[in-house]
Amino acid sequence: MFLEKKKILLKIDSSRTKKNKKIKKFLTILFFYLKIYCKKSYIKERTYIQELGGLFVIGTERHESRRIDNQLRGRAGRQGDLGSSRFFISLEDKTFRLFGGKNIEKIINTFELQNDELPLESKLLGRSLDLAQEKVENYYYEMRKQIYDYDEVLNQQRRAFYFTRSYVLKTSIVRNWIICFGECLLFEIVTYLKNRKSEKNIEALENDLINLKKLLGFSFNLDIEMIKKISPVLLFNFLREQFWLVCDLKEISCNTINQSFYTEFEKTCLLEAIDFCWSEHLQKMTDLRDSIGWTVYAQRDPLVEYKYEGYRIFIMTLKQIINYLIFGILATNVA
Secondary structure (H helix, E strand, O other): OHHHHHHHHHHHHHHHHHHHHHHHHHHHHHHHHHHHHHHHHHHHHHHHHHHHOOEEEEEOOOOOOHHHHHHHHHHHHHHHOOEEEEEOOOOOOHHHHHHOOHHHHHHHHHHOOOOOOOOOOOHHHHHHHHHHHHHHHHHHHHHHHHHHHHHHHHHHHHHHHHHHHHHHHHOOOOHHHHHHHHHHHHHHHHHHHHHHOOOOOHHHHHHHHHHHHHHHOOOOOOOHHHHHHOOHHHHHHHHHHHHHHHHHHHHHHHHOOOOOHHHHHHHHHHHHHHHHHHHHHHHHHHHHHHHHHHHHHHOOOHHHHHHHHHHHHHHHHHHHHHHHHHHHHHHOOOO
16 A cells, blocks of 8 residues: 555656646747747847937936935946936025025126026036035045944943953953952942041931841941041941952842852853943933034034043943942842
8 A cells, every 4th residue: 555655746847847847848849939039129129229419318317415316327338338318407496595605606697597597518617516526425424424423432442341241241250350349349338437537417427327237237436436436447348348248149049049140140250240331321421512613602623522431421321330230139139
């Protein structure tokens, strides 16, 4: 039974191949005759067009770029064929009105052109139009160059962020980064407390100390009087040791469940901080780009101001990443 089915399938396949060969042969012959017929008709039409003088290109205006005009002219004489081109322009065209200059105004005022006047053909008019097109090309070139300069500022920042993020993805342990970032944040906190110890608003400073105690998880009696007495170095060393202790306790409690859980947790927190702060950084740079043009009225270079403000926002974003990361790790209960 199986052999009979196999024979039937082989017969069907052989019949299909024969049929496909016939179709292929028929299409080849049809294509050959069509090619000969189209070639004859093409040669006939080409000869007729050459007798008439070739392709004639009519332009209703001169474009903002001379390259486009030359491309249109080139359509009339491709590969040595006959052809010609002619452009009809108006003194009310956009190119004339915006970039024509004083020569066009002189022509209009001198001849007092009306709608029923005959068309003008003048070398002065042609040169004026060429100068106007050159001004347009230079204008758009400066615009493209300015856009590139602005994009290059953000592109350098993008390289720094992406390089850091790719490095975090490739590395397995980010503990050294977190310890370094935590110490930088604690140094800023100590500086902040020392600068505010003489303020009259004691309640706000006490609330900051309470939040710091909750964050680092210690019950040591750290009050304003102690901050005034203790030196910044001793205060920093105390907070740093407490920060190390909190990180070690979190790691030990997590390693009892899984050896690599806390390491992955630190890595995830760092990547989340980079992604979140980078999205906010892009929005800040967009707002800066939209508003930086107003510095022209203060007789300042917008590009220089954009670079300066962009660098300042970039440094603030790096600090924001550190704050987001450390506060996220300390405030999260992973055990």
